[in-house]
Amino acid sequence: MKNDNSASRRKFLQQIGATSLVAASSPFASLANQAKAEERILQYERNVSANDKIRIGVIGYGVQGHFDLRTALKVPGVELAGICDLYTGRIENAKEQYGKDLFTTTNYKDILDRKDIDAVLICTHDVWHARIAIDALAKGKHVYCEKPMIYKISEGNPVLAAAKKAGKIFQVGSQRVSSIGYAKAKELLVAGEIGKLNMVNAVYDRQSSIGAWEYTIPKDADAMTTNWDRFIEVTNKMAFDAKKFFWWRAFKEVGTGVAGDLFIHLLSGSHFITNSKGPESIYSTGQFSYWKDGRNLPDVMSGVMQYPDSAEHPAFQMTLQVNFISGTGGQEIIQLVGSEGVIQVQGNNITLKHSLMPEAPGFGGYDSLFTFSKNMQDEMTKEYNAKWTPEQRKRPTKEDIIFKAPSGYDDHLDHFTNFFDSIRTGKPVIEDAEFGFRAAAPALACNESYLNKKIIKWDPVSMKLKA
Secondary structure, X not given: OOOOOHHHHHHHHHHHHHOOOEEOOOOOOOOHHHHHHHHHHHHHHOOOOHXXXXXXXXXXXXXXXXXXXXXXXXXXXXXXXXXXXXXHHHHHHHHHHHOOOOOXXXXXXXXHOOOOOXXXXXXXXXXXXXXXXXXXXXXOOEEEEEXXXXXXXXXXXXXXXXXXXXXXXXXXXXXXXXXXXXXXXXXXXXXXXXXXXXXEEEEEEOOOOOOOOOOOOOOOOOOOOOOHHHHHHHOOOOOOOHHHXXXXXXXXXXXXXXHHHHHHHHHHHHHHHHOOOOOOEEEEEEEOXXXXXXXXXXXXXXXXXXXXXXXXXXXXXEEEEEEOOOOOOOEEEEEEEEOXXXXXXXXXXXXXXXXXXXXXXXXXXXXXXXXXXXXXXXXXXXXXXXXXOHHXXXXXXXXXXXXXXXXXXXXXXXXXXXXXXXXXXXXXXXXXXXXXXXXXXXXXXXXXXXXXXXXXXXXXXXXXXXX
């Protein structure tokens, strides 16, 4: 099925050509990302031959499944071949949207068995990700798997092995990895604009019931309409619970909470910008602050991670925060703090502010100097003035750098374009199974740390838990 947005793409191309994406006089404020964005738009515009068509199946047609499919169909040459969901109401919804002849099923293996499906989008509950991904790869399908790639850390290496054996394109769905804004942040960090990195502060807050996962539950929800027995095939046996099916993110039996939903975005983005393999120690704490609706994973959570000194980056500490009853109204911010400045990433927009130390050491003011005798103060002041010129005592200044993605830019669309381009060309994606595991493991370790009240040790190179 085709979705032609060529007019809107042309309008975007005109906008991007007329917009100053970087407002600064810094030599590093290149328009490289403008060129990249223009190249991507031109790819959207290209003609697609019959041999280039990619037919997809969607497994899990909930909120994210709807968003993912809608975006995937904006990429030229992508066609919908089938949808799978356990809830009968979503099967009905799929036929209402795409026609009564659309192939639908409540068994994901029916999607994998179809010869006319090239790739699958796995948008299910977290607890099903690994099993479906491994089965899809074994059937020769390319895989787009929503984040987190896995539900348990122990599932990571089996998925990695399956992806390697299959030789198919495997991409995890943290779209910020494909953002032109994040690419700019990476460029600025590599250019040394903030000096030596030492800390990353990452926040993803919300202030709404839907943001806290209290999604609307249909009136006909029961064990039959949700195929509950099939749903719990990969879990411990549980009695039907509509909340665990429709509010699943909030329950540890089937979801991964704020760590798997939002920490994972912050980790994926930070790992991309810093080129990091991951932390070596993870600790988290949380509380039930407001949404006391039966959930067993917290609505306020913080994590602290220590990243080792490595070939990719200096040692730095990372703090993570999610607050589901935030008086800020909600925010998503990653701050990379260095010895000479800070890069603030908000969505696809970047702000860089410099703060440089003077060459001369501090002297006077809020200092111990005034507590000395008058003679000692005079003697030491004279020595300081003789050693350091007025210029050496001043803080050097550099202009701020501001990067703004053009109006209408969509990193989700870029992420899907990267996925389908890789299927066509064989070029590797950035957020492959290894990248996905390196982000998922520390996120899931936050849950383990919270639940067991301990520091988790992780080997970011071998991707293994340490005793």
